[in-house]
Amino acid sequence: MTKSFLQQMAQRAGKRRSNIIVALDPASNKRNLKQFAARTIDAVANDACAIKINFHLLLPLSSKEISEVTRKAHHHGLLCIADIKLNDINNTNEVALEHLSKMGFDAVIANPFMGTNTLAALTKKAHSLGMGVIALVYMSHPDAADGYGLQVGSDRMYNIFFDRAIKARADGIVVGATQIDVLKEISTEKKKLKVSLPIYSPGIGAQQGDARQAVECGSNYLIIGRSIVQAKDPAVALHQFRLLTSFSAP
Ligand code: XMP
Helix, strand or coil: CCCCHHHHHHHHHHHHCCCEEEECCCCCCCCCHHHHHHHHHHHHCCCCCEEEECHHHHCCCCHHHHHHHHHHHHHCCCEEEEEEEECCCHHHHHHHHHHHHHCCCCEEEECHHHCHHHHHHHHHHHHHCCCEEEEEEECCCHHHHHCCCCEECCEEHHHHHHHHHHHCCCCEEEECCCCHHHHHHHHHHHHHHCCCCCEEECCECCCCECHHHHHHCCCCEEEECHHHHCCCCHHHHHHHHHHHCCCCCC
């Protein structure tokens, strides 16, 4: 039987003893983006478990070029996550998923603001394509409180998004490494509810989040971009982050 995205992530991370996902985000003045992507994949292949691709590459590269990038990542045993924070009607979400699947992506990041049923439909479609869905619960940037921290009745928006992710059978959630109190709260809630929904945390390094602290507070996977890919030596930068975070399987 084909393994789910959730199982594949745990397996790759376990094999590599690394829970680090490298965000392939080039600086805005970077030229030859395909070469950048290929070189970065070669540099990080041994110490990462997956790569994440955002609009930095999705907009300027063709779908053929993106397919070549995901093929190269897979060849190195890395899974590929599309970070488009998908948030639309069913039909549009499904068309987007089909394109991402054809380009070789294993998962997509989505925004539960779309509503529980729409998120559930997205997850169902993703699973039928052999893909996973990672739902935003609390973003990493300072302004995130304006949306994810809003008080809604007796709850905060992030509690509602967490609940939607569970109900929609998402394969993971995003909580920024900069949101330590939220990370602790959601991890405690996960234990209480006995749900094994891995937490993906961006915001390390360039956004001041601390890798070790994030893992101690409940992050299962760390998403790191600029501090690795724009470092003088990405392989060395990644290796240093990996040493900071003694790996334990989610
Ligand atoms: P840096 O350079 O800050 O890059 O390490 C982080 C990468 O992750 C994205 N990002 C997020 N993606 N939820 C997401 O789905 C978040 O809360 C979040 N915060 C940052 C960012 O766009 C970049 O690609």
